[in-house]
Amino acid sequence: MTLLDVINKLLGRQPASANTAKQRLQLVLAHDRSDLNPELLQQMRREILEVVSRYVEIDFEEGDVTLETEDRVTALVANLPIRRAKLPAPAPISEPSLENELSS
């Protein structure tokens, strides 16, 4: 936050718009570049949370899965605060089939 932002806030004025522009651009470009529509991203977010919550208890209120972009590289960033690990660990689902594939 800059001095100008503080003064604007104190005077009840809208903050300067350049920063808003930058944030909106970064968000929209992350979506443009990855070619993921919001619906698909939402679905992926749900499924990621579902998988992770099989192993650990996550704070759903605080958790977030977003697209971020820097230097023309888009990354999927998951920020999932863990309340505690789930015990005992659930049996891995995909391993037996994987072994079969490898041995065949």
Next chain:
Amino acid sequence: MAATSTRYILICSGKGGVGKTTLTANLGIALAKQGARTAVLDADFGLRNLDLLLGLENRIVYTAQEVLAETCRLEQALVKHKQEPNLALLPAGNPRMLEWLQPDDMRKIAAMLGEHFDYVLIDAPAGIEGGFKNAMAAAREAIVVTTPEVSAVRDADRVIGLLNSEGVKPIQLVLNRVRPKMMANQEMLGVSDVTDILALPLLGLVLEDEQVIVSTNRGEPLTLTGNSSPAGRAYTNVARRLQGEEVPLIDPSKGRQGLRAKIGRLMQTKIF
């Protein structure tokens, strides 16, 4: 000079009205003035304007269309600039050409120009459809023009994606219509905001300048009549940098001395 050393540079932006054609005209004149044999190719067949900005609209006899159809020679279609004979325009053909024009046609025209010129500047149409893709096919490198506005930057990003996927490089950025006062007040995206987002090296920075409109009224690019205006100087510097000369970029916050400028800088200080 051999055709292999010719530089084929696409000038593009995605969004319309950000200054592609103005840059092409000014850069063409500036390069010609610096001694480089330069051809400007109007690849905007739908809405051609490069002839008008160069003041050559009354001297067009043949266009790229006749050259491709081989009903005239390239030399007949090229319109030489009177004051800067190093510069020639190859006018865009009839808009109906869009129905059959292919990337290979543009490659063919560019290769023909390459035999006679050191620089071939290709003025791309707005958009990212067929017309743009045809223009891109003729280029080896690109200059992306944008303004510090969200829509222009977003569209530039789309174009950069296409250029990357076609292997066009280097791609350099010209930031046009910069308003230093608004930038200082943080009411306009800053220079580093735009270069960070688009991840391109900055080739030039052009301030908003009323003289650009005056020069287009006359059909005399600013670089033709000397460097009395800020935009004219900026365009000349873009040409010098293209030629490999190291010219420092102007700092939009400089030149604003005195108390107001000092307060402006103080206001930008990050406090937390």
